[in-house]
Amino acid sequence: MSTDLTLPGPVSPPHVVRMELDTFSGVDRPALAKWFAALFDDLLAPLCPASVRELVSVARDYVPSETTPWGPPGYARLLLSSGDFTRSSWDEALSDLPSFLRVQLVQLDFQGLPLVDGGWCAEILLKDDPSFPHQIVVTASRSLFGGWISRVVQQDWLSAFRSGASLVRASGGWITLDRVGVRTAHEVAVGVGLDESLFMAAELARGPHWATLLGPRQVAALGGVQEVCASAPCFSVEHLGGGRILLQLTEHLDEVPQDAVEKLTEFLRPVLH
Structure with a gap:
């Protein structure tokens, strides 16, 4: 079965927190990989209702069916652009950072389908295109924050933004x-x-x-x-x-x-x- 990387369709705002950095500079890829790892662990993983270990464990034993094609009901799916998410596949992707990297967490409904209305998703995207700036995008549904984005969480996002901007010598963001x-x-x-x-x-x-x-x-x-x-x-x-x-x-x-x-x-x- 091919990996589906389609995000749930847009819902009425307010619902998304988005961070983007654009750069024309060459990037220190080992340093960027380390930054991505911290970004996932510190910003996105804590937003997920279940632990990453639990999600990976459930997904490992999951068998797709006609009624639940993408994932076990009630859980999130974690995907990499190269395939299903596991900690080892994530570590491997970071150790050899590809020019296109996408990791995604998406909440599933009782049939194992991506929730659109009232659901949530979170995503990290790296797009390395020589014709345009390298784009680093991080998004998370506002509903992940329980309806209120605390000052501590805001400062965490700003901290990641600052360090990323300096790391990639960003032209804007x-x-x-x-x-x-x-x-x-x-x-x-x-x-x-x-x-x-x-x-x-x-x-x-x-x-x-x-x-x-x-x-x-x-x-x-x-x-x-x-x-x-x-x-x-x-x-x-x-x-x-x-x-x-x-x-x-x-x-x-x-x-x-x-x-x-x-x-x-x-x-x-x-x-x-």
Whole structure:
């Protein structure tokens, strides 16, 4: 049976926390593999109602049928782009990090089918395409957080974001809430295609977000590090080194007033499509 990697269809927001880093730089792949391992263990695995060991154990003895084709009822499925998830297959994938890597946790209904309404999923994706920036994407359904994303969890995501941005020398990136799809809300609003956005990602930010990483070229276009640090209308402004600045718009991820977004949009206008 071929491995199905289709995510459940989109449901009405609010439902997704999304983190993305884009980079044109060559990446230290052993260091990136270590970062991915920590990302899974520290950010995604704790969100799963069952332990990874339990899920792998159940899946190992599971036999697909016409009524439960993808996984045992009531459990999540863990998949790698190369096949079913086991700790050994995950370790193997990390030790020889491929140019395309996807690991996914998806909640299943009583028939072993992916839940769409009221279900959850979490995913890590690495896309290494020489024509565009390398993309690192982490998503998790908001329902995984029990309806409230604590400050501790937000800081964990920000910490992973900071370390990943420095590791891959990111040209840009963000953490946002309740945006579905590969294009950002800004790109959808102004009608910019994904290919155009990725091709210009080093020069142009892909929109205002709760956490917005500005790359060196974007910072320079906004007047330089000192100007951005002094003028950005954000709760927190942090220079990560190398000309990269992390803007945290508000204190809490799930409290982002529209007027705050509008102020950040106006500030970023010179580097937006």
